Amino acid sequence: MNGRLTRILAPIVLLLLLLAAWELGVRGFNVRAFILPAPSRIALAFISNIQLLGWHGVVTLLEIVVGLLLGAIGGILLAISVFYSPLLDKALYPLIISSQMIPVFAIAPILIVWMGYGLWPKVTVAALISFFPLVVNVSDGLREPTEESVDLFRSLGATRGQIFRKLRWPACLPTLFSGLKVSATLAVVGATIGEWVGAHQGLGYLMLQSNARLRMDLVFAAILMLAILGLSLFGLLRIIERRVVHWRAPRKDVQEV
Amino acid sequence: MSSSLLQVHDLSKHYRQRGINVHVLDRLSFALEGGTWTTILGPSGCGKTTLLKILVGLERADSGTVLVDGAQVPQLGSIAYLPQHDTLLPWRDALGNAILASEIDGRSLKEAKREAIELFEHFGLGGFEFVYPHQLSGGMRQRLALIRTFLAHRPILLLDEPLGALDPLTRATLQTWLLEVWSELRKTVLLVTHDAEEALLLSDRVLVLSERPASLQRDQAVELPRPRDRGSADLVARKTALLDLLLVSGGA
Ligand SMILES: Nc1ncnc2c1ncn2[C@@H]1O[C@H](COP(=O)(O)OP(=O)(O)OP(=O)(O)O)[C@@H](O)[C@H]1O
Ligand SMILES: [Mg+2]
Secondary structure, three states: OOHHHHHHHHHHHHHHHHHHHHHHHHHHOOOOOOOOOOHHHHHHHHHHOHHHHHHHHHHHHHHHHHHHHHHHHHHHHHHHHHHHOHHHHHHHHHHHHHHOOOOHHHHHHHHHHHHOOOHHHHHHHHHHHHHHHHHHHHHHHHOOOOHHHHHHHHHOOOOHHHHHHHHHHHHHHHHHHHHHHHHHHHHHHHHHHHHHHOOOOOHHHHHHHHHHOOOHHHHHHHHHHHHHHHHHHHHHHHHHHHHHOOOOOOOOOOOOO | OOOOOEEEEEEEEEEEEOOEEEEEEEEEEEEEOOOOEEEEEOOOOOOHHHHHHHHHOOOOOOEEEEEEOOEEOOOOOOOEEEOOOOOOOOOOOHHHHHOHHHHHHOOOHHHHHHHHHHHHHHOOOOOOOOOOHHHOOHHHHHHHHHHHHHOOOOOEEEEEOOOOOOOHHHHHHHHHHHHHHHHHHOOEEEEEEOOHHHHHHHOOEEEEEOOOOEOEEEEEEOOOOOOOOOOOHHHHHHHHHHHHHHHHOOOO
């Protein structure tokens, strides 16, 4: 069978099988809809509430994208400063690492107190949660060039700025994009947490509301919407990555037997 | 002697690392004449790369002087250097790699590209301008790296074992090729190798270094006309003599 076809079909077939088992299970054991709705029911809820989901989805997407952008820019700038300043490295790096031990759940309520119920506490949570992978990956990426490559540039009389622009930055792009893709999925989580803690709108808010009203089908529909948003963002990043990191040899499907 | 392009006088170098003191270079002195090809031949680990790095200005010697054109160096940017291992930039196509020096010097890129395309055409890389390094064979990559070094427009070129990682056939092809490029572009070349035959095939002069700490073991002129035949009795005899010398000095 064609390898590419398998790659596309295999997950779809598996998903369909799981959904079928779910549907049959719910019907067979007569599970109540407010406990676990069947996929068909969720699909129905998704379609009939598409406007509602779309509206709340736009709000959440905005939080995710702004949060991711701020987190990413912050993470990249931090990694670069830490790379060029040994003092900053010694002072900041332990703090950055420790900051990751604090669960975002603990910070989110504080942010609500400080910033209110609007967009910014959610953006902040998404930014805080998504900046770390970029700090780590960009720090590693900037160290990617070998000593000999740096020697080559220095032998040509290149300035530090030139070495950064023409060597370290391009060398760092592959790991930067790996970090960005991880950050994107984290930003989705961050925005949702921000909404759970206090919001008037957004998919997280919709989930809580529907949960309280025992509309489990709508909770699942909101989760589905969130997944679609997350996957689209991830897909978009992959497309950008392929354009930017164009020099990478195309990945071959190597079978190891 | 005062007219020499590059003069090295009494160069010594130690590396100190975690209390361990490695004596690498021991009072090396030699001079390169403009437009000539000199080869440094030495056992593995004797300090050849260290010597080149000092000449380029990447490392500091403990004592001794390096003069280029009578002026005190090392000043970074004045001598072209091809490091021992692959330093092609994977995100640039062949042409982009070739014009790196012009870019760093701030010269006209249009002019640099035109010139590079000409050299590509002339030296067997024609049609590969827009190909990325990972799509090139080992031999092609080295050709590109060498062209890049020539295009730096520095009067002196230091080449650190540029053919060391190639298979024997490709290596032989590239030796001929390199000689062709050099005889047209006429630069002063200092090549590092641990291959005695390569040294004799290519250079006007062979400097033999001893085991670490490297000192000058022999300074031998090679007055044979080029192109040389690696099978000729004269060359084979000289090669045997050089190998004996290397073995005596303790090279493994
Ligand atoms: N930065 C460094 N710090 C400490 N020791 C070093 C450093 N660079 C090189 N050395 C040591 O100096 C010695 C000479 O190294 P060098 O790389 O100059 O040898 P080489 O002749 O180029 O070897 P090869 O033939 O393997 O390329 C080696 O013993 C090496 O371990
Ligand atoms: Mg070496």
